[in-house]
Amino acid sequence: MPVRPLDATDPAAMAAWHAAYLAADTHGRAHPTPWALEEMRADLTGDRTGERTLAFALSEAGVEGPVACGIVELPMKENLTTSYGHVLVPPDQRGRGYGAAMLDHVLEVAREHGRARMVSAVHTPYDGPADGSGHPDREWAARRGFELDISNVVRVLDLPVDADRLRGLAARAAPFHAGYALRRFRGPVPDDILEEFGRLVGALMVEAPTGQVDREQEVMDLERIRSDEAMFAASGRVKYTTVAVAPDGGLAAYSELVVPAHDPGHVFQWGTLVLPAHRGHRLGMATKVHNLQWLQQEAPDRTALVTFNAEVNGHMVGINEALGFRPVEREVELVRSL
Secondary structure (H helix, E strand, O other): OOEEEOOOOOHHHHHHHHHHHHHHHHOOOOOOOOOOHHHHHHHHHOOOOOEEEEEEEEOOOOOOOOOEEEEEEEEOOOOOOEEEEEEEOOHHHOOOOHHHHHHHHHHHHHHHOOOOEEEEEEEEEOOOOOOOOOOHHHHHHHHOOOEEEEEEEEEEEEOOOOHHHHHHHHHHHHHHHOOOEEEEEEOOOOHHHHHHHHHHHHOHHHHOOOOOOOOOOOOOOHHHHHHHHHHHHHHOEEEEEEEEEOOOOOEEEEEEEEEEOOOOOEEEEEEEEEOHHHOOOOHHHHHHHHHHHHHHHHOOOOOEEEEEEEOOOHHHHHHHHHHOOEEEEEEEEEEEEO
16 A cells, blocks of 8 residues: 555546545544645645645445545744644545554655654644543554644634724724834735745744644745745635734734635634734734724625634633634644654
């Protein structure tokens, strides 16, 4: 049962692989958010400078399509000893050793690229234990050497949010950030703030709560930002960004929303960060509300906004609860030494 690299430029191979991935990723989940075929193809074929994504398929004679899918993500500018791995087996193929065979392969690929650890994740019901214990996927990973890194919570906000509610939240936050200005842009980062915006976004990796894995600040330079934007365009995703500009003209905070063309019901909350020197001015709430008000004008047909937060990130969780997010699932992040 050889594991083979996926040729994402082959339409038939890509479609078969994505069908197996989709069946595995959505099985037993009330609120799955899988990548669409077009999004996955764009990621695997794009010329991104910050990350490299490799995909693999395991086939079995007489079975149509892969019996297991594997993904290895490799940071290429920082965190060069870390890899991110995923193993997905369609539900009708489980219990036959296919997942273990694929895991052995993705671990070896990570080692070949000089990585010292692999980070992965499993999704478990929100009403279960915070560490996911007892869930079959969590126990499968534990038997293969993966330990808890950090527990995240998936939250959903029904759209549209009442306009009066958003205006009230913005009004209550406004007195705390007098002197700051909010600026927004759709799609590519404007040239005049690109360098500073890159430093701001890159800081999220070290400013957000993390588990036992030490992470370095991401190098979000011009080359990386523009290559990511090209991949975004190919995938059909559009990003809405609001930044807070400090009285001295520097960037103090940002918040991003992503609207996918191939997942018409959803919007995804990506990064929100306030730099330490500017905290206490309610800029997290201000940028998120401003962005959401703009989104609802631009994409009024969207019905759900999805976000992921570390359970220990009390401040951001508080903002999300004030907006009306409700918890629906856990994302249990795991790590294994290689």
